[in-house]
Amino acid sequence: MFHLGWFVGGGFGPQAWNSQWSGTHGAEWTRGAFYADLARSLERACFDYLILEDGLMITDAYRGSMEVDLKYAWESPRLDPMAAVAVMSQATSRIGLVATLSTSFYPPYMAARMLVSLDHLSAGRVGANLVTSSSHRSAQNFGLDEHFEHDLRYEMADEWMDLVDRLCASWEPQAVVADQQAGVFADFRKVHTVDFAGRFHRSRGPLNAPAGPQGRPVVCQAGGSPAGREFAAKHSDTIIAVPHGIEGMKAYREDISARMIRHGRKPTDCKVLFLVNPVIGETDDQARELLALRRARQRSPEVMETVLAQMSYFSGIDFAQFDLDGPFPDLTGRVNGHQSSMTRFANAAAGRTLRETVMDHDTVESVELVGSPDTVAAQMGEVMAEVGGDGFLIATPVHRRVVAEIADGLVPALQRRGLVRTSYSHELFRDNLLEF
Ligand SMILES: Cc1cc2nc3c(=O)[nH]c(=O)nc-3n(C[C@H](O)[C@H](O)[C@H](O)COP(=O)(O)O)c2cc1C
Secondary structure (H helix, E strand, O other): OOEEEEEEOOOOOOOOOOOOOOOOHHHHOOOHHHHHHHHHHHHHOOOOEEEEOOOOOOOOOOOOOOHHHHHOOOOOOOOOHHHHHHHHHHHOOOOEEEEEEEOOOOOHHHHHHHHHHHHHHOOOOEEEEEEOOOOHHHHHOOOOOOOOOHHHHHHHHHHHHHHHHHHHOOEOOOOEEEEOOOOEEEOHHHEOOOOEEOOOOEEOOOOOOOOEOOEOOEEEEOOOOHHHHHHHHHHOOEEEEOOOHHHHHHHHHHHHHHHHHHOOOOHHHOEEEEEEOOEEOOOHHHHHHHHHHHHHHHOOHHHHHHHHHHHHHHHOOOHHHOOOOOEOOOOOOOOOOOHHHHHHHHHHOOOOEHHHHHHOOOOOOOOOOEEOHHHHHHHHHHHHHHHOOOEEEEOOOOOHHHHHHHHHHHHHHHHHOOOOOOOOOOOOHHHHHOOO
């Protein structure tokens, strides 16, 4: 069996606001009901978790303007994912709920307190997708002129994690006694300061909230650079990744396993889920037609502009300055943003012009899955058998039709083949994640 998650990315707010199947999405994406509805649908299909992406700015890396981001609702606007997790936790009882959180800008005490609070409110189902943030614009929203250097951010994140772990554990599990007869609510001897003084962070502690049901919330990570993988191998319970093709997926899993062993961890203690974007039709033929339509849409001026803006955001270098009919620019050593995502673009660009690379850019996915629900279910089973991986993360922009295709079409087909769970065995998110 393998695990399933849903990556609510691309500005997790309006997402597919402008498709044929958007319905009231563009108007209602700010309402709690929208998130509750999504979480309930995925819980019906026994997803392990859903993860909400985040960013801390409106990007203007392309042409120095916020136009593309806002006009197409590409990365912005969005709400704070932790607020959405609180809402979704009240509409569900088993699915894991993961909010993206920046280790560069969220003070450790605030992060630990928020995560422990959400863990209580969700009865042990919260996770944090830890990112280091990538753009100077984010840094400027927190009083800095420029963002920290790429690898230094991961050193900061490592210390941040250490402190957050200590704060989450600053209340022993039995500290709350609530003994009415003795008149004692919490046993002060079981609540400890952390007295942390590091290179980047200091905190006295303890938290002023008791430890959550999971103790430490589930930790998720996505950075694919060597520094990012090292951080993930040391700390994560789950990793979301987009290596290309079956060989790339295998190599990614093996690399993480080797790093985990070096950190004294068992590889089975971290689940690596690969992003996919399945095209599902009533029949295989219809799915292939839908794929052709998707590819044609990828060549529209709107999507091409968005891809150029995306490259600018990921690299921190304005792609408007490059000749579309010249070669893909050599950015070696110049990217302080998402290094692994830019490497993907550069690899796809070999021998092609920038225009060709943009026109034929891949949807963000590790392998292409196309067909009827049953065909796609079989493909997913074959891929997992070869990769020896832990599962998939659906990354299709969200509208209700897509959710129904996956939750009510693809997942039952996977369940019939015995490939995914048909119920949750445990109450806590981490226990379900580590079950197999
Ligand atoms: C699938 C995936 C999802 C990501 N989601 C986010 C996100 O929500 N917010 C964010 O700031 N960065 C996100 N990132 C970026 C990474 O977490 C990381 O901060 C960035 O890629 C730089 O790290 P790297 O150079 O190690 O790849 C994502 C990356 C991947 C591959």
